[in-house]
Amino acid sequence: MTQQNIAGTISGFFEGGLPVRLTAFDGSEAGDLDSPYGLEVLNQRGLQYILTAPGDLGLARAYVSGDLAMHGTHEGDPYPLLSLILDKTDFARPSIADIVGLVRNLGISNFNPPKPPPQEHLPAWRHTIEGLRTNVGSALRWARHSQERDADAIHHHYDVSNAFYEHVLGPSMTYTCAVFPTEDATLEEAQANKYDLICRKLDLKPGQRLLDLGCGWGGMVRHAAKHYGVKALGVTLSREQANWAGEEIKRQGLDDLAEVRFSDYRDVPESEFDAISSIGLTEHIGVKNYPAYFGFIRDRLKPQGRMLNHCITRNDNLHNAKAGAFIDRYVFPDGELIGSGTIVTAVENQGLEVQHHENFRLHYAKTLTGWNKNLVEHWDECVAEVGIGTAKVWGLYMAGSRLGFERNMIQLHHVLATKTLKGVSDYPLRHDFGV
Structure with missing residues (x-):
């Protein structure tokens, strides 16, 4: 390795070699030079990101900041390229001798290390340090999965832009994951x-009466009220979601049955619900909080009431x-x-008595494919709404997640x-769920 072989150096980090072509600002190239991807x-800062945070974090920082380019694929759907390198980005920790050589x-x-891109959320350890700098009470409020820290994590991901989400x-x-009735069904x-x-x-x-925990933009609440005649309450920690959902409920004339409340689920005082749905919230609450979470659900249900957890x-x-x-x-700060x-x-x-347990892994891969397609089709509008860096984060994360579901990693x-x-x-005695 010489000083003018940046591509060769980075390629060496990838286990088993790099199955796409890699070029660098010093004119060097490595990997599979015949690959279409x-x-x-592009510059020294990109190299610094990769060297100081080796693995997916460094590559993501360089890509989001515009210092690493992907070729042969759209930024809104880098799935083809990621499918080749996804399981090769867990870079081995270099030895002292390797570091000296580098x-x-x-x-x-x-x-x-350069400053991370502005899209990066404050890491967990920084929350604690920042809290301690103020006082011990502040540190406790920012403890993992405290109400204050959970609200901040949800704000980071969900209060991006309702217009952006409408496009994607x-x-x-x-x-949340769709359930495809047929292979060729549309996302909607x-x-x-x-x-x-x-x-x-x-x-x-x-x-x-239905309680929907982590209700997002109120899709479950509106569907249950409109098609099943239930009185539905949804709660979300995203003010943007709650505002959008409230307006849509009014637009559809469902005010007498549906409500979306800007609230932590832990602050819901009502009880005696016939049913509780939790669609995509459990990922955010922390495994150690499962007992309290499902205890909360049990205590809010009527006898013989039902709970559905989608996670x-x-x-x-x-x-x-x-x-x-x-x-x-x-993407999901503090997610577990x-x-x-x-x-x-x-x-x-x-x-609670578990009655049914079902896996929708491949349905989520198809859902993410649809979201990536929407992002590509509305790329210019999305970039105008949230900026190129955030749009690239979404393309990267959705394509990578699709691979995770396809390969049974999640x-x-x-x-x-x-x-x-x-x-x-x-x-x-036997369920058929009406189908």
């Missing part, structure tokens, strides 16, 4: 089918629940994933349970 390190060949200045998610404004058809399936699993009937999961119950560095810093068995255990330990599970008392659940 390529990475290009410094000698590339220069010490390239190991001075489509008319349903639904940011699949989202409506998902809500209807959950309503059937919960056995909703006119006049009943992204890992493919096992053994590994660390925290997300990777890129996801944690740019664990196997569905851990969720089932937590539900059962709170006295899954999506429904867990349906009843508040069974003295052996009475009001659950049928």
Whole structure:
């Protein structure tokens, strides 16, 4: 390796070599030079990002900041390129001798970490340090999954721009896994089918009361009120979501049945609900808080009431629940994933009877494909709304997540349970969910 071989140096970080072409600002090239896909390190700052945070975080920083280019694929859907390198970006930690060699060949200045892009969320340890600098009470308020810190994490991801989400998610404004009734169903058809399936699993009937935790833009609330005649309350920690949902409820004339409240779920005082849905919230609450969360749900249900938990999961119950560095810093701060068995255990330990357990892994891959397609089709509008850096973050994360679901690195599970008392659940001998 010589001082003029940046591409060769970076390529060496990728386990098994780089299956796409790599070029750098020093004129060097490496990897598969015949590949239709390529990475290009455009300047010294891009090199610094990669060297000082080796792995997906450094690559993401360089890409989001405009210092690393992807060739052969659209920025709104880098799936083709990511599919080749996704499992190769866990760079091995270099030895002291390797570090000395890198410094000698590339220069010490390239190991001075640049400031992260503005899209990066404050990491967990920084929250604690910043809190302690103020006072101990502030540090406690910023403890992992405190109400204050959860609100900040939700604000980072969901209060981007409702217009941006309208472009990416489509008319349903639904940011959770769809359920495709057929292979060729549209994304909108699949989202409506998902809500209807959950309503059937919960056995909703006119006049009943539904609580939807982490309701987003109110899709479940509106569907249940409009099609099943229930009185539905949704809560979200995103003020932008609550405002949008409230306006849409009024537009559809559902004010007498549907409400979306800007609130932490822990502050909901009502109880005696016939059914509770949790669609995409469990990922945010922290595994250690599962007992309290499902205990809260149990206490808010009527006897024989039903609960449906819809949650992204890992493919096992053994590994660390925290997300990777890129996801944690740019997408879901403080997000935690664990196997569905851990969720089932937590539900059962709170006295709820699990009745049905289902995996929708491939449905989420198809959902993400649809979102990437929407982002590409509305790329200019999305960039105008949130900026090129944030738009690139979304393209990167959705394409990478699609690969995660396709390769069974992550899954999506429904867990349906009843508040069974003295052996009475009001659950049928066999469920068919109306299909």
